[in-house]
Amino acid sequence: MQSASNGPAAVLIGPPGSGKSTVGRLLADRLGLPFRDTDADVEAAAGKTVSDVFVEDGEERFRELEAEAVRSALADHPGVLALGGGAILHEATQELLAGHRVVYLQVGLDQAVRRVGLASARPLLVLNPRSRLRTLMEERRPIYERLAAVVVKTDDREPEDVVAEIEGAL
Ligand SMILES: Nc1ncnc2c1ncn2[C@@H]1O[C@H](COP(=O)(O)OP(=O)(O)O)[C@@H](O)[C@H]1O
Numbered sequence: 001m002q003s004a005s006n007g008p009a010a011v012l013i014g015p016p017g018s019g020k021s022t023v024g025r026l027l028a029d030r031l032g033l034p035f036r037d038t039d040a041d042v043e044a045a046a047g048k049t050v051s052d053v054f055v056e057d058g059e060e061r062f063r064e065l066e067a068e069a070v071r072s073a074l075a076d077h078p079g080v081l082a083l084g085g086g087a088i089l090h091e092a093t094q095e096l097l098a099g100h101r102v103v104y105l106q107v108g109l110d111q112a113v114r115r116v117g118l119a120s121a122r123p124l125l126v127l128n129p130r131s132r133l134r135t136l137m138e139e140r141r142p143i144y145e146r147l148a149a150v151v152v153k154t155d156d157r158e159p160e161d162v163v164a165e166i167e168g169a170l
Pocket residue numbers: 014015016017018019020021022023082085115116118119154157158159162
């Protein structure tokens with residue numbers, strides 16, 4: 001992979017349910033590096049959950065906090081960084097990601113729906129998760145593809161298997 005001289009060892013992007021948070025933590029463990037997730041950074045900055053930020057302050061405010069969390073982590077986090085699925089919508093973030101080791105986790109609609117159904121609350125997917133996910137994935141796919149240095153398929157694969165492929169590419 002094209003190397004970034006500093007910044008995170010890997011930055012994981014992809015839609016909700018692609019496994020960024022799960023795979024990111026495992027990859028960091030494997031590499032013996034710290035793990036950071038921009039959703040957790042937003043929660044720490046806001047003093048409330050992502051869902052509460054969406055409900056009480058709105059998506060626009062969430063995106064501002066998220067863009068700042070990404071900017072800060074790209075500047076000083078040396079380990080593995082998982083972004084929220086929509087972080088790449090922010091134009092300044094798209095520019096900042098250039099030159100970083102950006103890994104796009106691909107997932108098909110069926111498995112993404114199944115996985116988010118198992119996981120913690122995602123405010124954008126509370127109503128009609130399948131239809132919302134389909135739309136999000138279609139809108140964002142070109143951006144994920146454009147920003148990715150490495151693309152890894154995750155359908156029908158265990159997180160450990162995905163981690164091994166990323167390790168091989170780094
Ligand atoms: N490769 C995988 N196979 C099966 N389940 C997975 C896989 N990757 C993640 N999951 C599960 O899917 C759910 C969502 O994963 P998560 O890491 O939160 O995704 P993201 O951060 O991309 O939204 C979690 O319950 C997680 O355990």
